[in-house]
């Protein structure tokens with residue numbers, strides 16, 4: 276399944292600028308000491324103690340430390356992801372909304388369908404971002420024991436705060452009644468169904484569970500799969516596609532740009548939860564039974580059918596450049612990619628991506644001028660390549 280071996284993290288120091296640069300974590304064993312070099316910093320650790328700490332680090336049921344010992348890094352990929360996420364930092368106020376506001380107020384620049392998609396987008400994501408952040412912070416991060424995993428999960432939760440904040444910024448800029456947004460996720464049945472699907476999985480773990488029991492580890496694995504691959508990885512993509520279709524038609528440039536930033540963050544979240552799941556399985560192979568794998572595929576199937584109902588609600592009438600069947604096919608395509616990413620069989624092998632242009636719209640790192648303006652301030656010189664979820 277392509278698990279990364281621990282030896283792979285012991286890479287030689289490498290330049291930290293330019294495409295493909297990574298966080299260098301060099302490690303050297305010299306008799307009684309173990310020397311770790313992380314970027315420009317060097318740490319000399321007692322070899323015996325360092326090895327004990329290293330061996331005691333686990334995704335779950337590892338050593339319980341209150342001191343947050345990041346070193347020695349066992350899950351170097353998590354630390355790299357953390358640095359990548361940090362380098363991509365953005366704030367909603369960096370994005371001008373004046374064109375969006377003018378379009379929203381105009382009587383001839385938008386169709387009813389355009390406005391409805393934006394309302395559905397704001398309504399759905401207002402609830403969804405909070406649900407994800409809460410699950411990351413209060414469920415997954417609580418059970419996970421390795422400090423570097425807690426570190427990156429904390430950043431994940433913070434990015435959900437930024438996304439939730441961006442929705443407030445959109446709502447206030449357009450002058451949408453906030454109660455209307457609340458009504459969307461209480462009254463639109465396809466939004467209620469999508470939210471219930473994930474919150475149920477989250478509730479299962481909100482008890483003091485004995486994490487040495489196979490069924491409890493499976494509950495955690497299910498949570499990581501549902502939130503990472505089904506929700507963030509698949510159920511977010513119907514609206515992402517629709518809003519970026521509007522953006523492509525020069526509608527809602529500010530909202531479109533915020534969703535592009537959000538999507539870049541989501542790519543990292545999907546990868547984080549994919550890696551976590553894979554390492555959890557590697558350390559607890561007894562959970563990865565055929566029946567459990569079938570259960571996960573079944574959950575993805577359920578997620579896809581909920582998403583298709585939601586797409587029907589988003590596109591109740593034919594709209595320019597937005598074809599419901601294409602979006603449904605797109606969801607099938609994305610879902611299979613997520614399944615394959617965790618070593619599970621595709622539901623619709625061979626299904627094609629009906630939106631090849633979307634990869635380019637999502638691929639913000641290739642644009643020369645995209646970071647002009649205030650957002651550039653956040654892009655650190657040591658920025659890593661984002662996880663390539665945008666090669667759709």
Ligand SMILES: [Fe+2]
Pocket residue numbers: 404407434435438537541
């Ligand atoms: Fe998010």
Ligand SMILES: [Fe+2]
Pocket residue numbers: 407435507540541544
């Ligand atoms: Fe996310």
